[in-house]
Amino acid sequence: MLIVLEPDITQKQKNHIYRILREGGCISREITEAGRQIIGSTGDAGRSPDFFESLEGVARVVPVNTAFKLVSRQMHPEDTRVQVGDVSVGGERIVVIAGPCAVENRERSLAIAGQVRKYGAVLFRGGAFKPRTSPYAFQGLGEEGLKILAEVRQTFGMPVVTEITTPAQADLVMKYVDVIQIGARNMQNFELLKCVGRLGKPVLLKRGLAATIEEWLMSAEYIVSEGNDNVILCERGIRTFEPYTRNTLDLSAIPVIKNLTHLPVIIDPSHATGIREKVSPMARAAIAAGADGLMIEVHDDPDHALSDGAQSLYPEQFSRLMRDLYVISPVVDKQLDFGYLDKARAVDRMKKAGNGQGRRAAFLGEPGTYSHKACMQYFGGQVQPVPMNSFKEIYETVREGGADFGVIPLENSLAGSVHENYDLLLEYDLRIVGEILLRIEHHLIGHPGARVEDIRRVYSHPQVFQQCRSYIDRHQWEWIPVSDTARAVRLVKEQNNPAEGALAGRDAARIHEMQILEQGIEANARNYTRFVVIAREPISGGQKNKSSLIFSTGNQPGALFEALKVFADNGINLVKLESRPIHGKPWEYMFYVDLEADVDSDELAPVIRQLAQKIDYLKILGSY
Numbered sequence: 001m002l003i004v005l006e007p008d009i010t011q012k013q014k015n016h017i018y019r020i021l022r023e024g025g026c027i028s029r030e031i032t033e034a035g036r037q038i039i040g041s042t043g044d045a046g047r048s049p050d051f052f053e054s055l056e057g058v059a060r061v062v063p064v065n066t067a068f069k070l071v072s073r074q075m076h077p078e079d080t081r082v083q084v085g086d087v088s089v090g091g092e093r094i095v096v097i098a099g100p101c102a103v104e105n106r107e108r109s110l111a112i113a114g115q116v117r118k119y120g121a122v123l124f125r126g127g128a129f130k131p132r133t134s135p136y137a138f139q140g141l142g143e144e145g146l147k148i149l150a151e152v153r154q155t156f157g158m159p160v161v162t163e164i165t166t167p168a169q170a171d172l173v174m175k176y177v178d179v180i181q182i183g184a185r186n187m188q189n190f191e192l193l194k195c196v197g198r199l200g201k202p203v204l205l206k207r208g209l210a211a212t213i214e215e216w217l218m219s220a221e222y223i224v225s226e227g228n229d230n231v232i233l234c235e236r237g238i239r240t241f242e243p244y245t246r247n248t249l250d251l252s253a254i255p256v257i258k259n260l261t262h263l264p265v266i267i268d269p270s271h272a273t274g275i276r277e278k279v280s281p282m283a284r285a286a287i288a289a290g291a292d293g294l295m296i297e298v299h300d301d302p303d304h305a306l307s308d309g310a311q312s313l314y315p316e317q318f319s320r321l322m323r324d325l326y327v328i329s330p331v332v333d334k335q336l337d338f339g340y341l342d343k344a345r346a347v348d349r350m351k352k353a354g355n356g357q358g359r360r361a362a363f364l365g366e367p368g369t370y371s372h373k374a375c376m377q378y379f380g381g382q383v384q385p386v387p388m389n390s391f392k393e394i395y396e397t398v399r400e401g402g403a404d405f406g407v408i409p410l411e412n413s414l415a416g417s418v419h420e421n422y423d424l425l426l427e428y429d430l431r432i433v434g435e436i437l438l439r440i441e442h443h444l445i446g447h448p449g450a451r452v453e454d455i456r457r458v459y460s461h462p463q464v465f466q467q468c469r470s471y472i473d474r475h476q477w478e479w480i481p482v483s484d485t486a487r488a489v490r491l492v493k494e495q496n497n498p499a500e501g502a503l504a505g506r507d508a509a510r511i512h513e514m515q516i517l518e519q520g521i522e523a524n525a526r527n528y529t530r531f532v533v534i535a536r537e538p539i540s541g542g543q544k545n546k547s548s549l550i551f552s553t554g555n556q557p558g559a560l561f562e563a564l565k566v567f568a569d570n571g572i573n574l575v576k577l578e579s580r581p582i583h584g585k586p587w588e589y590m591f592y593v594d595l596e597a598d599v600d601s602d603e604l605a606p607v608i609r610q611l612a613q614k615i616d617y618l619k620i621l622g623s624y
């Protein structure tokens with residue numbers, strides 16, 4: 001049952017409600033959803049909904065009609081994010097857990113961890129207590145294995161995941177690991193579930209070999225009802241009659257789970273298929289189906305692995321898979337961030353150096369814009385997004401120290417470059433420190449119940465009109481440009497006229513409780529915007545593969561050719577070349593170049609010196 005409270009409820013009125021629930025044997029939690037205070041309760045204390053609705057300070061009561069309560073989506077409509085060190089499971093970024101099935105020895109574990117970390121895994125897995133079908137098979141290294149896991153965490157800054165098989169191991173796993181796994185065979189070991197519920201550490205709960213989704217969620221309920229909300233569900237295949245794979249991976253569980261519960265869900269394609277070559281296709285499909293992450297077995301010598309070698313990927317296969325996931329993720333509104341851990345650490349270091357306040361990132365418009373989404377996807381929850389009215393204000397605020405970062409769109413795959421930002425990059429002395437690609441899906445948004453035929457006037461950002469040109473050309477609408485898409489939706493809402501609509505993203509519609517009247521109205525579904533992150537200083541640490549520069553040349557034949565030849569002679573690949581007019585010098589241009597190299601590295605220093613000799617002006621925007 002959900003008891004939605006009045007905004008002005010007093011503490012005394014709240015205490016009264018809690019007392020009735022407690023005396024009736026209910027477990028209760030206070031939740032804040034969309035600014036409303038709600039008491040979620042596992043029972044009704046023998047009273048009717050009308051009884052609770054008649055209490056002072058109660059707005060309304062919503063019954064929760066599933067067997068599982070605390071884990072149900074009704075109880076908690078927003079997604080839960082399980083925080084594991086710097087990693088947030090269930091957020092905007094895909095979380096990949098990788099490592100061998102079992103911790104075999106120190107050297108091998110460190111070697112595999114180094115590889116999977118390099119290719120983008122953010123958590124390391126490895127079993128120290130192995131529940132094996134045969135009592136004669138390798139049973140794991142026990143505490144020695146846990147110590148190796150702790151060393152991996154220390155060496156690579158990766159949190160570690162391992163399985164617990166009995167409450168007797170609780171003290172040991174608490175000492176050494178970050179996420180406690182409950183294996184498929186123990187999904188209904190209720191004493192173990194209660195034990196990890198009390199430990200408070202994040203729990204990765206695998207689905208049992210023959211468990212229904214409801215049984216699985218009831219097991220999660222055991223953990224949450226002990227006070228531990230940090231549960232990650234993991235589908236790992238179920239027993240069916242099909243012998244071609246070890247188990248049958250139930251990918252349809254992902255959308256079902258997403259609907260039923262607020263808990264994050266990840267997929268283990270290694271145990272599900274049991275066969276190396278089937279792992280990557282299933283992993284790609286899992287991300288496309290909306291999973292929050294993956295748990296993948298990787299081994300550098302799988303033929304000699306002490307456990308489950310046949311399903312372990314070689315590190316190079318894992319690397320290729322991660323590149324595929326990087327491409328797939330934006331299609332389903334997520335990101336695979338190769339710099340996840342390094343970035344988190346670098347931003348964290350900055351925080352300590354500052355005035356003790358959290359870091360802030362300026363973005364265009366109000367919450368719900370694409371720029372806001374880019375900001376959230378780039379930083380996760382680590383940075384507070386700060387809304388701005390214009391691109392210039394973003395640069396100004398970052399320069400003056402009002403924000404540590406700015407997130408700005410630079411180019412769109414349908415409408416081309418955002419020229420204002422190219423000019424501002426030249427004008428302000430700021431650095432590009434990162435980039436992020438977002439798939440942009442526009443919708444026609446109107447009042448609930450409005451119809452497309454009723455629309456006469458549409459509001460949006462000018463870039464969006466360009467990206468939806470073919471759609472809006474089919475309608476006789478008046479177009480009103482506004483500073484950002486979320487503002488467009490807000491204006492339409494405030495004006496309360498069903499003949500008005502906005503072109504914007506799903507987040508803006510959700511925030512303002514408006515309706516999507518037509519989905520996906522951009523001219524081409526392959527609509528991507530590239531955003532860059534700007535800061536006053538470069539951020540240190542992590543791999544940097546790309547750089548941006550601005551230069552100008554003299555106005556003589558071959559000048560641009562001579563400059564570009566420096567890159568060609570040194571085998572450096574250019575990925576973008578753009579020219580912008582120099583203000584006050586008609587028909588003279590600045591060239592903006594993106595290259596696949598780190599211009600701040602020692603190897604690039606001589607190349608930059610050669611370039612400087614061929615050009616009149618050079619500004620290094622940054623490497624990232």
Ligand SMILES: O=C(O)C(=O)C[C@]1(C(=O)O)C=C[C@@H](O)C=C1
Nearest residue numbers: 369370371409461463484485529
């Ligand atoms: O108005 C927004 O939502 C923005 O974030 C701005 C903006 C842009 O300026 O290009 C960002 C990305 C999209 O391509 C469309 C609009």
